[in-house]
Amino acid sequence: MSTPQEPGGLLMRLVLVLTDELCALPCVREARQRSLYMNMVCDALGIPWIEQGLPVRAEVSYFVRQVLQYDVGQGFRALIDGVGVLEGRETGESLDRLVRREVYGVESRGLPELPGVFDAETQRRAWELLAQGPVPRPVLHSVLAGELRIALPDAEGAVGLFAHLVEQNAQPDGLPPALVLVEVVAALGSTQAAALRTWSDKWAEAAELNDALRERRDRIAHRAVPDGTVPRALVVMVDPAHDGTDRIYVRHWVNAAAGFWQPRAFAPEETTLDGLGPAVQRAVQHGDAQWAGAAEDSPVHVEFVLPHALLNHDVARLKIAADAYEPLPLDLRYYIHLRSLDRMRSRDRRRIDLWRERWRTFLQAPAAEAYRWSGTDPFTEWQQMLAANPRATGVILQHPADRGRALEALMVALDQGVGLVVWDRRPDSPQSVELLQLLLGHSPGQLPFKVHQLRVHAETEEGGRLRVGRNIAFLWDDPNRLVDCEEMPA
Numbered sequence: 495m496s497t498p499q500e501p502g503g504l505l506m507r508l509v510l511v512l513t514d515e516l517c518a519l520p521c522v523r524e525a526r527q528r529s530l531y532m533n534m535v536c537d538a539l540g541i542p543w544i545e546q547g548l549p550v551r552a553e554v555s556y557f558v559r560q561v562l563q564y565d566v567g568q569g570f571r572a573l574i575d576g577v578g579v580l581e582g583r584e585t586g587e588s589l590d591r592l593v594r595r596e597v598y599g600v601e602s603r604g605l606p607e608l609p610g611v612f613d614a615e616t617q618r619r620a621w622e623l624l625a626q627g628p629v630p631r632p633v634l635h636s637v638l639a640g641e642l643r644i645a646l647p648d649a650e651g652a653v654g655l656f657a658h659l660v661e662q663n664a665q666p667d668g669l670p671p672a673l674v675l676v677e678v679v680a681a682l683g684s685t686q687a688a689a690l691r692t693w694s695d696k697w698a699e700a701a702e703l704n705d706a707l708r709e710r711r712d713r714i715a716h717r718a719v720p721d722g723t724v725p726r727a728l729v730v731m732v733d734p735a736h737d738g739t740d741r742i743y744v745r746h747w748v749n750a751a752a753g754f755w756q757p758r759a760f761a762p763e764e765t766t767l768d769g770l771g772p773a774v775q776r777a778v779q780h781g782d783a784q785w786a787g788a789a790e791d792s793p794v795h796v797e798f799v800l801p802h803a804l805l806n807h808d809v810a811r812l813k814i815a816a817d818a819y820e821p822l823p824l825d826l827r828y829y830i831h832l833r834s835l836d837r838m839r840s841r842d843r844r845r846i847d848l849w850r851e852r853w854r855t856f857l858q859a860p861a862a863e864a865y866r867w868s869g870t871d872p873f874t875e876w877q878q879m880l881a882a883n884p885r886a887t888g889v890i891l892q893h894p895a896d897r898g899r900a901l902e903a904l905m906v907a908l909d910q911g912v913g914l915v916v917w918d919r920r921p922d923s924p925q926s927v928e929l930l931q932l933l934l935g936h937s938p939g940q941l942p943f944k945v946h947q948l949r950v951h952a953e954t955e956e957g958g959r960l961r962v963g964r965n966i967a968f969l970w971d972d973p974n975r976l977v978d979c980e981e982m983p984a
Contacts, residue, residue: 505657508562511596512573513555515589521580522554531576532557538572539564563621563657565614611670612660612697620676620693624652627684632726632750632785637718638678640756642671648783652679667706673697677711681718720753723857723939726792728781728828729757729977730774730809731799731835740766746777747977750784752792757977758784767804771812774824778814795942796828797970799835799979802905806895806919806967810949825949829942831970837908838979848911849973852887857938862888862914864934866927867903869893876903880910890930891917895967904969914941915969918962926962942970 521527536543561569578586659672680687698707727749735741747757765773798809810830813821863885889907893900918926936944945968952963
């Protein structure tokens with residue numbers, strides 16, 4: 495049984511038990527009585543209530559949580575007394591005993607307050623300020639997760655996160671996680687930023703943690719500055735089992751907020767290449783849930799982290815189910831990139847440094863300095879040419895990245911730190927090389943959009959050279975956006 499000392503235990507358990515029991519009562523099941531009950535409870539507490547129009551259980555759980563977040567002790571008492579008025583005193587007292595037994599293991603009166611370092615009035619003031627100055631949920635979760643390094647509950651805004659975090663242990667610097675949340679909300683531009691910081695200052699003064707708060711505030715201010723090169727993203731890693739079968743492991747991460755690289759890992763699954771499409775569909779659904787609530791409608795990048803042998807596999811046109819008609823290619827909706835799994839796993843410091851340096855050079859230039867591999871260049875000369883030209887930041891392959899064609903040249907380019915490579919996946923399509931050369935003439939900031947635009951146009955064009963958009967492979971491998979890609983156990 496959950497106890498008040500367990501992280502996230504008490505409030506969640508209290509909401510769960512009360513929701514279960516209230517939904518079983520006639521005064522809650524019937525719509526008109528439910529409205530009367532909810533307004534009666536809120537009137538007793540002096541707080542407003544607006545029905546959300548949700549299904550009964552969702553409506554009740556939301557209502558209970560709002561009441562308890564206002565004040566656990568008074569809120570619980572009002573919920574019980576409301577039942578007593580509409581269902582009779584005996585039913586109310588029975589519910590009182592049941593909840594205390596289920597949540598606290600006792601039936602005595604005197605419900606403990608929500609545990610934590612803040613008294614009820616301090617908590618109430620924080621909730622009031624957090625509710626008045628909301629920030630986009632994906633951004634809040636991204637910055638806060640990076641600052642606290644602990645798991646956060648999905649779908650909670652600032653107020654819900656505060657209720658969750660008051661039960662968490664203090665950080666190494668002595669600051670409570672709930673106070674760190676308040677500081678993050680303030681740093682992200684809440685309209686109540688000044689009042690939130692005054693709230694933190696008052697607590698830190700009493701706790702003699704002024705220096706810790708000042709240092710943390712400075713760090714949060716730096717972390718809360720968005721990086722314009724970081725998109726909302728879904729990263730999909732495909733890793734063959736290497737056991738003589740066609741099994742693959744598919745892992746994925748979702749980066750919820752543009753500007754902040756804080757990818758969240760989801761459970762891996764085992765499938766085959768034929769099952770990759772459905773696996774990606776499920777990953778996209780996780781992404782859609784995490785991206786909900788974003789303040790901006792920024793593009794979403796889907797990045798496939800693949801081993802060398804799969805880099806020529808057509809992942810951009812995997813079909814994703816739509817609400818009607820036929821499933822649509824993935825690249826119509828998202829910006830699709832390839833990334834090198836083998837390089838991301840590398841422990842070779844030289845390779846990593848080359849990769850980072852070439853990428854930095856690429857981003858600072860008006861456009862990539864692109865080199866072609868025609869298929870006639872010996873690999874030794876190709877390697878020497880790239881090694882001697884640190885400003886060579888892009889590569890165009892004139893052949894598909896299959897073994898025995900251009901894959902070996904691609905592997906040389908990756909080993910030399912090149913992060914931008916394009917090619918036509920079709921064999922014997924030399925006419926596409928000039929178009930790819932023009933494509934890489936765009937600025938680094940425009941390239942993902944231009945590739946996406948080319949792919950979209952290719953889906954609607956009857957013929958001509960833009961049809962290369964259906965077959966273009968675009969390796970866009972940013973060394974600053976890494977994920978944990980250790981090998982899965984066989």
